[in-house]
Amino acid sequence: MDEKDWIALKILFEERNISRASERLYISQPALTYRLKNLEKDFGTSLFFKTKKGIEFTSEGIYLAEYAQDMLAELQKTKDYMLNMKQEVRGTLRLGVSSNFAQYRLPKLLKKFSLQYPHVQFNVNTGWSTDIMNLLDTSAVQLGILRGNYDWYGVKSLLTKERLCLISKTELTIEELPSRPFINYKTDSSLKNLINDWWHDQFAEPPRVTMETDRQETCKEMVKNDLGFSILPEICLQPSDNLFVYGLSYKNDEPVLRNTWLMYHQDVLNLSTVKHFIDFLNRETANISPFNL
Incomplete structure (x- = not known):
């Protein structure tokens, strides 16, 4: 097996579909099928079988796919250390970043860093924080920037805190909320739980959800058009939104805060x-105010 075999197995194991895997690998389906058949011939056993939905891996195939993933991680680590031996700040920085931080904070940070260190390239994966945790666990990324509270056995440092905010087109009081239309959006479980905890701290009845949106930006546009109110992290809000914004607190006057963490394995240092x-x-985020509302 060589690196191309490892990559092919890893992608196929993730997709469980020859067509999608070949698209991600930028090779034709026959070329991928040929490579896979050669692997089965080399190992003298079946690695996968066809199903109505795609393909499934045999026990031998699962073992080999996990081996391929481990080998790719070790190869990447070796490349990183070889570049580091030159004592230069160069190479590829592999980041896993939660979607909100990636959208509202990361671009300016990467631009500023690249001006200081022009020989560094970036490989960035974005998604919900649960997805970033999986990338960290498999060493697919060197650093993870996650929002919410997650257990981590490596190094974990707090980057920023921000407040959860009520947003509406016109001014509302907290007492009005149960009778007003609430616009919901898909998000990770940590933010959903934080919003639910605050709501249950304030009210005995659930919110009157009148709309479900796929993401926070869509939700915000609905609020701008006075279709209801919602609750968003402060990071998503801009003065140009022209919305009524109210920073939330619990009944004990403690602000409702969402943490952003930097996580990594000790050896990447x-x-x-x-x-x-x-x-x-750490220097740049130290200048970000925890909350302003």
Whole structure:
């Protein structure tokens, strides 16, 4: 097996579909099928079988796919350390970043870092924080920036705190909320639980949900058109939104805060590129106010 075989197995194991896997690999389906058949021939056993939905892996195939994933992680680690031996800040920085931080904070940070260290490239994966945790666990990324509270056995440092906010087209009081239309949106479980905890702290009855949206930006546009109110993290809000914004607190006057964490394995600190980025990130986020509302 070589690196191309490892990559093919890893992608196929994720997709469980020859067509989608070949698209991600930028090769034809016959070329991928040929490579897979050669693998089965080399190992003298079946690695997968067809189903109505795509393909499934045999026990041998699962073992080999997990081996391929481990080998790719080790190869990437070796490449990182080889670049680091030159004592230069260069190479590829692999980041896993929650969607909100990636949209509202990350672009300016990466631009500023790249001006200081022009020989660094970025490989960025974005998604819900639960997805980023999976990337960290498999060492697919060197650093994870996650929102919400997650258990982590490596290094975990707090980057920022921000407040959860009530948003509406016109001014509302807290007492009015149960009778007003509430616009919901899909998000990860940590934010959903934070919003639910605040609501249950304030009210005995559930919110009157009149609309479900796929993401926060869609939700905000609905609020701008006076179709209801919602609750969003402060990071999503801009003065140009022209909305009524009210920072939420619990009944004990404690503000409702959402944390953003930087997480990584201790050994990545041996890489000068990663260490420089961590130091840079801590300096830059130290200037972000925890909450202003």
